[in-house]
Amino acid sequence: MRTITWNDEHQVVEMIDQRILPQDFKILSFDNYQDVATAIQTMVIRGAPAIGAAAAFGMALAALKSKAKSREEILEHLRTAGDILNQSRPTAVNLSWAIQRVLKSAEAFEGSPEGLRQHLIALSKQMADEDVEINKQMASFGAELISDGDHIIHHCNTGALATVDWGTALGVIRAAHEQGKKIHVFVDETRPRLQGARLTAWELEQYKIPYDIITDNAAGYLMRKKLVQKVFFGADRVAMNGDVANKIGTYMLALAAYDNGIPAYSVTPISTIDQELLSGNLIPIEERDQAEVLEISLMGRRVTPKTASARNPAFDVTPARLVSAWVTEKGVVYPPFSKNLQALLEGK
DSSP: OSSSEEEEETTEEEEEESSSSTTOOOOEEEOSHHHHHHHTTTSSSSHHHHHHHHHHHHHHHHHHHHOOHHHHHHHHHHHHHHHHTTTSSOHHHHHHHHHHHHHHHHHHHHHHHHHHHHHHHHHHHHHHHHHHHHHHHHHHHHHHHTTOOOEEEESSBGGGGGSSSSSSSHHHHHHHHHHOOOEEEEEEEOTTTTTTIIIHHHHEEEHOEEEEEEGGHHHHHHHOOOOOOOEOOOEEEETTTTTTEETTHHHHHHHHHHHHTTTTTEEOOOGGGGGTTTSGGSSSBBOOOOOHHHHOOTHHHEEETTTTOOOOOEEEEGGGGOOOOETTEEEEOOHHHHHHHHHHHHTT
């Protein structure tokens, strides 16, 4: 089933609650854009493509629930909703990309207020469908980079749960497995919220792909011992020079891969490329509640001092020089990224 979907019968958005997996599986329903924004911020839903879809559905809800009598009033409500949704998580560019796409489509629509509401519901469903197809296209291209017998390190969660369905980097791994390649995945646990240990491991079990969970700081050891052939991760925002913001820990992982001569691939839809940013130094980095770092328990007791403080950046920026190639829905992009990413966007 899909991570996020529109329920036509009840006119609500439904999401898998990713905070409670893998112990519990629950579908939550949302009937207003404010609650969708909260769901994004609290990580009921997460992953750049899934966040983009959630934003589009949130905008559709804003139009649907608006009591406005005119098209102009609905547009004002949409702009307000877009501002609130855009503040929910600042790093993933798919959030603002989806909001702007919906706004531009609404502004160009010339029909009745009710027609506009139905138009935006249809558009949000179309964007969700497009995400699934894009993921499958990336998987097809990326699977060619994986050889039979590869051991792969995967960071965070980039599977179906991080998208509407199928996945980005984990979708590539899934495609290689379905081609019959015998592969094994080392799953970075991905502190502090353990998206790897909780979500990626759970997905790999559904696909029956062999895996081992490793602590984040074990990756370098495994690579130096020649136990790893490839590294795959996703992206939350890509600058035009190829720098990439991704889940915290990606930078250190890419550094270790580079030092050991192991290719590190980032799998991302073109919508995650921020055409306004020339380098990763300009990417805003979300800093989350320090409680996510401090409230670690062992044998039922918190292990950190009561007076301790923490820093909790959710993402880091990996320089383009550490990325071997980009896997997109249009193909695999190799260095020089400043030139080739621009060519990709221009359809060349």
